Structure formats: structure tokens, C-alpha cells
Amino acid sequence: MVDGWTTVVQMASLALAVWCGISAFRNRPMLVPHLIGIAVLEVLLLVQLVLSIVLLVEGPRPPDTVTFVSYLVTLVLVPPACAVWGLMERSKWGPAVIAFACLVIPVLMVRLEQLWNASVV
Amino acid sequence: MSETEKNSRAGGPGRLLVAVYALFAVAATGRSTVQILTRFEEAPLAYALSALAAVVYIVATVGLARAGRTSYRVAVACCSLELVGVVAVGLFTLLVPQAFPDDTVWSLFGKGYGFVPLVLPVLGLLWLRRSHPRAARSTESAGSPAERG
Numbered sequence: 001m002v003d004g005w006t007t008v009v010q011m012a013s014l015a016l017a018v019w020c021g022i023s024a025f026r027n028r029p030m031l032v033p034h035l036i037g038i039a040v041l042e043v044l045l046l047v048q049l050v051l052s053i054v055l056l057v058e059g060p061r062p063p064d065t066v067t068f069v070s071y072l073v074t075l076v077l078v079p080p081a082c083a084v085w086g087l088m089e090r091s092k093w094g095p096a097v098i099a100f101a102c103l104v105i106p107v108l109m110v111r112l113e114q115l116w117n118a119s120v121v
Numbered sequence: 122m123s124e125t126e127k128n129s130r131a132g133g134p135g136r137l138l139v140a141v142y143a144l145f146a147v148a149a150t151g152r153s154t155v156q157i158l159t160r161f162e163e164a165p166l167a168y169a170l171s172a173l174a175a176v177v178y179i180v181a182t183v184g185l186a187r188a189g190r191t192s193y194r195v196a197v198a199c200c201s202l203e204l205v206g207v208v209a210v211g212l213f214t215l216l217v218p219q220a221f222p223d224d225t226v227w228s229l230f231g232k233g234y235g236f237v238p239l240v241l242p243v244l245g246l247l248w249l250r251r252s253h254p255r256a257a258r259s260t261e262s263a264g265s266p267a268e269r270g
Contacts (some may be wrong), residue, residue, distance in 0.1 A: 085136065089136040093134055100137060
């Protein structure tokens with residue numbers, strides 16, 4: 001795994017979580033800047049996906065490749081899902097959902113690293 | 122406007138709850154699918170329970186997200202089943218750990234998932250109680266309940 005990149009994604013995700021958390025507390029719905037934030041996070045996650053696929057093709061692979069790939073795919077699906085949620089719910093609960101999702105992403109990244117390091121180390 | 126009123130159970134804080142449920146539905150489904158497809162014989166009981174938990178989460182998500190009385194009952198049933206499941210499996214894994222060679226979502230009261238599986242059905246039931254359809258009967262009775270059934 002590209003360790004530095006994982007940290008970048010985690011930090012970006014946490015920053016977005018804090019921002020959306022503040023928006024939720026201030027009773028704001030999801031707005032265009034939030035959507036841009038989600039888009040940036042999605043790009044970061046797609047880079048992570050491509051990097052991981054390259055590493056998987058080159059080998060060595062983690063012992064539980066199936067689980068590893070399913071985590072990768074799930075991660076990429078989270079930002080679009082929470083964007084849809086934010087569009088459906090035009091209240092402070094929209095950003096609240098995004099904040100929750102952005103707290104889950106770093107946890108998923110930790111699991112991803114654990115799955116990867118099970119073999120490489 | 123009447124549309125948002127009718128869906129009030131899924132709106133507001135309910136939306137966050139549905140999102141958390143949806144995540145757990147995905148997590149449990151993914152986990153149990155991988156477990157059952159790749160190594161079912163290692164821990165059949167644990168993996169079968171994983172699959173059951175996944176189904177319960179999926180049905181609960183749909184029940185919470187949809188308006189109407191049937192969905193309400195389905196959601197209550199699923200949240201209750203979930204609470205019973207997480208407590209029963211939690212106790213079981215604590216007392217008879219050798220029966221579960223591998224973890225499920227509900228092992229040790231959902232410890233692997235930050236105890237969220239234990240808290241989630243309680244929050245779900247509280248939310249369902251607060252948004253009971255009887256409280257919104259004035260908006261509900263406008264549409265025929267029979268066509269919903």
C-alpha cells in the first residue's frame with residue numbers, strides 16, 4: 001500500500017467530516033461547496049483504487065484479496081452515496097449523513113491497510 | 122409538501138439512521154458473502170449468522186426508509202430481531218467462544234464494529250416509537266390504507 005496516500009485520504013475525509021459536522025450544527029443543508037468537497041474526496045479515493053489495482057497486478061497480493069477488493073470498491077461508492085443522501089434530505093441532516101460517512105471512510109482505510117499488511121509484512 | 126410529511130419517518134434524523142443502517146447492510150452483506158463463498162466450512166454457524174444479520178439489516182433499512190404502516194411493522198420487527206440477535210450472539214460468543222472460530226457482525230456485542238450493532242437497534246426502536254404512524258394519522262388516513270397493505 002502507498003502509505004502516504006492513505007494518510008492523505010484519511011485527513012481529507014476527516015476534514016470534510018468536521019466541515020459537514022459544523023454545517024449540520026449550524027442548521028445548514030448540503031450546498032454546492034459540500035458537493036465539491038465530496039467530489040475531491042471521490043477523486044482521492046479513485047486514485048487510491050488505481051494505485052491499489054496496479055500494486056495488486058504487480059503482486060505480491062494480500063492473502064484475502066477478495067475482501068481487500070471489496071473494501072476498495074465500497075470506499076469508492078461511499079462519496080456518491082452520501083451526495084445522493086445530501087440531495088434527498090434538504091435539511092441539516094444531509095450534512096450529518098455526509099459527516100458520518102466521512103468518519104467511516106478513515107476506519108475503512110485502516111481495515112484496508114490491515115488486510116494489505118497481513119501478507120506484505 | 123404532503124410528500125415530505127408522509128415520509129417524515131425517513132426524513133430528518135431518520136435519514137441519518139437509514140444511512141447507518143444502509144452501511145451496515147452493505148458491510149454485513151459483503152462480509153457474509155465473502156465468508157460463505159470462500160470458506161464456509163471453517164465456521165458454518167458464524168457465517169450463517171453473518172448472512173442472517175445481513176438480511177435483517179437490509180430489510181430494516183428498507184422498512185425504515187419507506188413510509189406506510191406495513192413498513193413500520195417490518196422495521197419494528199427487524200430492529201427487535203436485531204437487538205435479540207446482537208445480545209444473544211454477544212452472550213454466546215462470550216460464554217462459548219469455541220462455537221465461533223471466526224467473528225460475525227454481532228460477535229461480542231459488535232465489538233469489532235465499535236459496539237454500533239448494539240446501539241443501532243435501540244436507536245432504531247426509539248426513533249420508530251417517536252415517529253409512530255398513529256401520530257401522523259391525519260396525513261395517513263387521506264390515502265387508503267388498503268392499497269398500501
